[in-house]
Amino acid sequence: MVVYESEVLACLEFPRMERNTLIKHDKILIADDNVSIRSTLKNLLVQNHYIVEDAGNGIEALQKAAVFSPDLILLDIIMPDMDGLKVLKTIRENHHTQDIPVIMVTSQDKGKDIQTGFELGANDYVTKPFDADLLLAHIRRHLQIKKRMDQIKNEKEDLFVTNQLITTLHAKKKTRDILYCLVQKISEHIQVKRCSVIRIGKNMSEGIVEATSDGPEIQDLKIDLNKYPEIMEALQRRSVVVIPDIDKDERMSMVREILHEIGCFSLMVVPITHGDDLIGTLLLSTARSKETFNEREIRFLKGISNAAKSALLNAQVFESVEHNDKTAVASFDSLTNLCGYYSFLEAGEKEIYRAKRYKSHLSLILIDINQFRKVNEIHGIEKGDQALRIIGRLINESIRKSDLAARCQGDDFAILLPETSLIGATVQAKRFQKLAFKNPTLHELGVSVQVGVSSMEETEVQSAIDLIHAAEIDLQRQKTGPFAL
Structure with a gap:
């Protein structure tokens, strides 16, 4: 396949996404044996748009921390079965929970317990009875710190994957191989069920699947875009379209059964543009039922695509030379x-x-x-x-x-x-x-x-x-x- 320069660049330039498309609410776990305090805290946090789970003892707190994967834990020190300090120690020893910020909520104002909590890895503490505004300020501060730390960690991981991919892409000479490698790596890294690059036909109603993570043998597959409402909307709006839940979205009513058959629950479409021209889309589908696509994944797509630019351009030059050589051989010996x-x-x-x-x-x-x-x-x-x-x-x-x-x-x-x-x-x-x-x-x-x-x-x-x-x-x-x- 010969890809012209405009098409190569088009595969790399993603438009800005709408900021309100991907809203992620932070999750907080409350661990306290006092039912009244748990209820008060839960109502306060829900009113401030947090997703909340609660636990009445230390063992339950550890179980929910493993399943719920909270962004922050409010942890009482004095609890039955296992006190808060032991819970904190276990959280910090577990690879999956060790980075979750923990705020101790305690009626004890004893310096020794607070010191022990900090030594075990607590991030902060508030005392009972607590001031609601002050508690919310503590929560917001530590969530902001966690988000920044997560962002640094994720960017480091994404950079490592991107560098690996660059090395792989530069070893490939065919644009088709590069596109397949690209969709395969995207599919693996952000854990989507399927990732495809779709080129848009001249009449805007026909698309051609150039590469898909389903397999390298699927290429030049023509599709009727009228059967893909999410793609048509992305083309019309020229912006990212995210379908968090196909069961709740009226646009997907005609294709819902088909998507269920392939295990797809949410979709994202990223228009591919070059200047004012609309060339194609990057279509991703996922089997996630609770979480949709996030901003980190959008940033990764932009970064990995821009990183692949030189490899794609090199492949274009190689194919152009190869095509010219074949033409010369075909016309004259x-x-x-x-x-x-x-x-x-x-x-x-x-x-x-x-x-x-x-x-x-x-x-x-x-x-x-x-x-x-x-x-x-x-x-x-x-x-x-x-x-x-x-x-x-x-x-x-x-x-x-x-x-x-x-x-x-x-x-x-x-x-x-x-x-x-x-x-x-x-x-x-x-x-x-x-x-x-x-x-x-x-x-x-x-x-x-x-x-x-x-x-x-x-x-x-x-x-x-x-x-x-x-x-x-x-x-x-x-x-x-x-x-x-």
Whole structure:
């Protein structure tokens, strides 16, 4: 796949997301054996838009900390079964909970208990009876600190993954491989069920899946965008669209059952733009049922895409050079100064059409060097190339201006003869065979040629390949006949 510069850059420039799209409410765990205090704290926190769980003893607090994954814990010191200090010690020893900020809420104003709490890893403390505004200020402060620490930790992790991906991408030469590697790594790192890059068609109603994390074999898959309401909305608004819960979103009513079948519960679509042009989308789906996509994941997508820019541009240059090389090989064979095989086939199609339309003759000569491999083995590749050059020169010297000669594959050559009957082509083929036989250099190298002839007179022809195939059959017959050289 050749990706032009505008398309390459388009895969990398993500527009700003709407800030209110991804609101994440902080989660707080209250651990206190006093039912009245737990109720008061819970009502206060819920009114301030926090998600709250509570526990009546130390063991329950540890269990809920593991399952609920709170952003902050309000921890009473004096509790039955396991006191707050032991709970705190266990929290700090657990890899999954060790970074959760803990505020001790205690009626004890004893310096020793507070000191022990700080030594065990408490972040702060408030005393009962507490002032609601002061408690909320403490909570906000520690949540802000935690968010900043989490951001630093996540950025470090994302940077590590991005650097790994850059190394991998630069080792790949094909844009298709780069795009697949990109969607696969995105899918793994932010734990989505599926990630796809979709190019938008000219009429804005058709999309082409260029790469998807479902597998490298899925490519150039056309989709009807009218069946993807989330993509259509992202295209119209030119902004990120997030569907947190497909069961609660009316836009997904027509496709809800299909999404359920593939285990998809939430979606995100990121429009891909280049300047004012809308090129495509990055479509992500997830099986998460409680959490939707967050701002960190959006930042990661931007960073990883920008980091891949140079690799994609390098691949574009490589493919452009490779494409030009293939075009050159297809149109001209520099070793023999003859036409390239694919250009020969294209010209053959035109000559066949002309011959059919005007009911004229068209024939083909196929030339094969006998046991050419032995020439290379005995005399070396340079001498083999010399033999090919001589054959090419002899062909050019023996054909008419209206004829077309090409090097087909390896040591095979073909000559297309417009306005020439089968008899005329046979005469010319034998003449060339003798010409090659008399060449002193070819004779010294032990090189001889065999020829086969075909014509539209004798063969039902639909393409140039049909003429070549018929000539191959004749060539094999000539090799075993009485006049073989």
